[in-house]
Amino acid sequence: PTTITDEIGIALGNLADAAAAPFTPTLRLGVTGLSRAGKTIFITALIHNLLTGGRLPGFAALTEGRFIGARLAEHPDAGIPRFAYEQHLAALTGKDPHWPDSTRKISQLRLTLKFQSKRWVSGMFGPTVLNLDIVDYPGEWLLDLPLLSLSFAEWSEQALKRAALPHSQAEAAAFLSEIAQTDSSKEATDVDAERLATAFTDYLRRSREDGRALSTLPPGRFLLPGDLEGSPALTFAPLPPSVGPVRSSSLYAMLERRYEAYKAIVVRPFFRDHFARLDRQVVLVDTLRALNAGPAAVADLETALTDILSCFRQGDNNPITRLVARRIDRILFAATKADHIHSSSHDRLEAVMNRLVADAARKARFAGAETRSMAIAAIRATRESVIEEAGEKHEVIVGTPQAGEVLDGRTYDGKTEIALFPGDLPEHPDSLFEDGRPVALNFLRFQPPQRLEKNAEGNVVLPHIRFDRALDYLIGDWLR
Numbered sequence: 001p002t003t004i005t006d007e008i009g010i011a012l013g014n015l016a017d018a019a020a021a022p023f024t025p026t027l028r029l030g031v032t033g034l035s036r037a038g039k040t041i042f043i044t045a046l047i048h049n050l051l052t053g054g055r056l057p058g059f060a061a062l063t064e065g066r067f068i069g070a071r072l073a074e075h076p077d078a079g080i081p082r083f084a085y086e087q088h089l090a091a092l093t094g095k096d097p098h099w100p101d102s103t104r105k106i107s108q109l110r111l112t113l114k115f116q117s118k119r120w121v122s123g124m125f126g127p128t129v130l131n132l133d134i135v136d137y138p139g140e141w142l143l144d145l146p147l148l149s150l151s152f153a154e155w156s157e158q159a160l161k162r163a164a165l166p167h168s169q170a171e172a173a174a175f176l177s178e179i180a181q182t183d184s185s186k187e188a189t190d191v192d193a194e195r196l197a198t199a200f201t202d203y204l205r206r207s208r209e210d211g212r213a214l215s216t217l218p219p220g221r222f223l224l225p226g227d228l229e230g231s232p233a234l235t236f237a238p239l240p241p242s243v244g245p246v247r248s249s250s251l252y253a254m255l256e257r258r259y260e261a262y263k264a265i266v267v268r269p270f271f272r273d274h275f276a277r278l279d280r281q282v283v284l285v286d287t288l289r290a291l292n293a294g295p296a297a298v299a300d301l302e303t304a305l306t307d308i309l310s311c312f313r314q315g316d317n318n319p320i321t322r323l324v325a326r327r328i329d330r331i332l333f334a335a336t337k338a339d340h341i342h343s344s345s346h347d348r349l350e351a352v353m354n355r356l357v358a359d360a361a362r363k364a365r366f367a368g369a370e371t372r373s374m375a376i377a378a379i380r381a382t383r384e385s386v387i388e389e390a391g392e393k394h395e396v397i398v399g400t401p402q403a404g405e406v407l408d409g410r411t412y413d414g415k416t417e418i419a420l421f422p423g424d425l426p427e428h429p430d431s432l433f434e435d436g437r438p439v440a441l442n443f444l445r446f447q448p449p450q451r452l453e454k455n456a457e458g459n460v461v462l463p464h465i466r467f468d469r470a471l472d473y474l475i476g477d478w479l480r
């Protein structure tokens with residue numbers, strides 16, 4: 001439950017936004033997604049495209065000639081790390097182009113955009129200025145929201161039940177046997193707390209490994225601790241109900257206190273100070289990876305997305321959601337890395353994305369936020385071609401697999417370009433797993449584009465798929 005102090009905190013935060021730039025409107029765009037979904041690439045491409053007026057036919061302000069330009073502005077929040085744009089761009093466009101390091105914690109960057117308004121009154125006074133604050137944060141952190149309304153006992157029950165599910169067994173076995181050997185009513189020690197927390201974190205981590213790609217397991221900071229690594233608030237684990245009354249010196253009581261500390265120190269401030277101040281949100285989803293990993297991963301992703309979306313939903317009974325969701329009016333679900341499939345499947349990927357968030361999106365819409373699904377590649381690493389084999393034409397993608405990638409027993413060296421038949425997505429998302437088997441995709445990670453075109457001003461042009469449309473949906477109406 002929220003408190004009046006939260007309310008005041010948020011009100012003050014909003015006031016501070018206004019005070020920092022008295023006359024310039026500010027649009028705060030949240031970019032989130034589970035780890036490796038593509039946030040870092042998305043934001044780097046977003047900034048670069050706006051700074052250089054990239055190739056964006058679907059971005060109306062640009063094609064209508066009203067977008068004048070963008071520049072990097074002074075960092076507005078001294079307490080939040082700045083998004084390392086220059087470093088990430090250098091990794092992608094330097095001499096030896098490679099993918100940059102991923103998002104591990106929250107970061108932010110402000111762009112100032114200048115445009116000619118179409119609106120009669122605003123347009124009369126020359127160009128209009130808009131601050132675009134891009135806020136990057138791990139989607140894992142959103143999965144923590146439900147914890148605010150769960151007691152330690154309730155959370156433990158859920159978490160242990162989930163660990164015991166058949167499809168979690170392999171990952172959870174070691175953790176569950178630690179729990180079984182632990183008497184939580186005995187005197188608390190840090191050694192025991194650490195042992196359990198380590199076993200629990202290992203289990204969470206293994207569920208996320210390649211091939212498993214499971215995603216829905218709070219607490220979010222256990223895998224992405226940010227600056228809190230090793231602190232007591234991150235050193236706990238779920239426990240079976242204690243038998244009899246809980247002594248305050250027992251292990252059970254200690255872990256319960258740490259769980260409450262996690263909520264107070266980690267979860268609540270994140271929602272109050274960051275999430276509650278967003279106007280727009282893009283949720284990036286590595287849908288193809290889940291499809292490739294099979295039905296369990298997709299079902300799991302669907303649950304994670306529903307949980308994530310419940311954070312944006314207004315008007316239900318949870319006072320926190322009511323509080324934090326009041327500003328976000330548009331949410332984009334973007335299936336990333338669409339360059340891994342042929343363009344003939346892009347609409348199908350969008351349909352799958354739509355299907356995955358259908359339930360949750362309906363509720364968000366009902367509560368006043370508009371949602372849309374798209375299939376995009378913020379940076380396109382492949383091109384398309386057609387190969388004829390025995391008189392039959394195959395639509396393929398051409399790219400350079402990253403070093404160490406394996407397909408059909410062959411290991412790639414990171415230098416060899418190949419043509420790959422990526423596989424088709426089914427025509428209708430309902431027939432995804434008809435026989436319970438994964439969709440037959442050939443899924444390889446590719447190197448980023450190695451030779452980039454330059455525009456007339458000498459700026460690198462980043463190739464993409466439908467990124468212009470995503471941009472138009474996210475900020476276009478603020479540039480009218």
Ligand code: GDP
Pocket residue numbers: 033034035036037038039040041042099100101102103336337338339340376377378379380381382445446
């Ligand atoms: P984050 O953890 O959400 O910040 O994920 P990143 O943005 O770092 O992306 C993780 C990885 O996904 C990158 O290292 C790339 O290998 C891949 N990736 C991200 N975006 C794209 C894209 O548009 N196209 C392709 N081919 N790969 C991408």
